[in-house]
Amino acid sequence: MVKTLTFTKRINAPAGRVFEVLANPSGWAEAVEAIRKVEVLTPGPVGKGTRFRETRVMFGKEATETMEFTEFEPGKGFTIGCESCGVRYSTRHELREENGATELTMRMECRPLTIMTKVMSPVMGLLMGAAMRKCMAKDLEDLKKAVEAR
Numbered sequence: 001m002v003k004t005l006t007f008t009k010r011i012n013a014p015a016g017r018v019f020e021v022l023a024n025p026s027g028w029a030e031a032v033e034a035i036r037k038v039e040v041l042t043p044g045p046v047g048k049g050t051r052f053r054e055t056r057v058m059f060g061k062e063a064t065e066t067m068e069f070t071e072f073e074p075g076k077g078f079t080i081g082c083e084s085c086g087v088r089y090s091t092r093h094e095l096r097e098e099n100g101a102t103e104l105t106m107r108m109e110c111r112p113l114t115i116m117t118k119v120m121s122p123v124m125g126l127l128m129g130a131a132m133r134k135c136m137a138k139d140l141e142d143l144k145k146a147v148e149a150r
Contacts, residue, residue: 003110005133009140011104013147015097018104019075021147022093025052031146032139036062048072059131086117106140108132 011018021031023046025038034056041051048069055064070090071079077094091108112118 004107005110005136006105006107007133007136007140008103008105009144011102011144011147012100013102013150014100015095015102016075017150018095018102018147019077021150022095022104022143023072023074023078025050025054027146028054032056032142034058034135034139034142041066046072058135083113086114087112104140104143106136108136 021027025046026040028038029035036055036057038055039053040046041053042049044050046069048071050069050072051066052068053064053066055062057063065082065084067080067082069078070081071077071092075095077092079090079092081088081090083089088111089108090111091106094105094107096103096105
């Protein structure tokens with residue numbers, strides 16, 4: 001059972017500026033309160049295949065995950081993916097500019113991979129769904145403020 005969470009945020013900045021902030025993992029710790037640090041693991045410019053390690057506070061504790069840009073379309077959007085605790089996470093960020101502002105849509109899919117996570121996914125979805133929505137909404141608000149402050 002795939003769980004999908006979708007959020008949309010209007011950012012008062014052109015899509016190019018929004019993309020510049022969103023597609024720069026090295027700057028996320030300054031922009032997003034929950035992110036403590038990001039270490040880019042792949043040399044060179046950020047793009048499809050770039051891997052990084054992100055440490056953030058989740059549910060009151062620090063958690064570190066290694067993630068990868070699995071799709072990358074400059075100025076339009078990108079997808080980041082990782083596997084953790086028997087679940088495949090994929091988060092798509094899409095940008096649509098209109099009248100000098102940008103609508104950012106963030107869609108996260110959580111796909112259980114193991115028998116245990118498949119069995120537990122309905123229960124975990126209920127227990128963690130609201131908390132995940134709250135975390136994602138806060139991340140988007142932080143990103144909006146960081147972009148608009150530039």
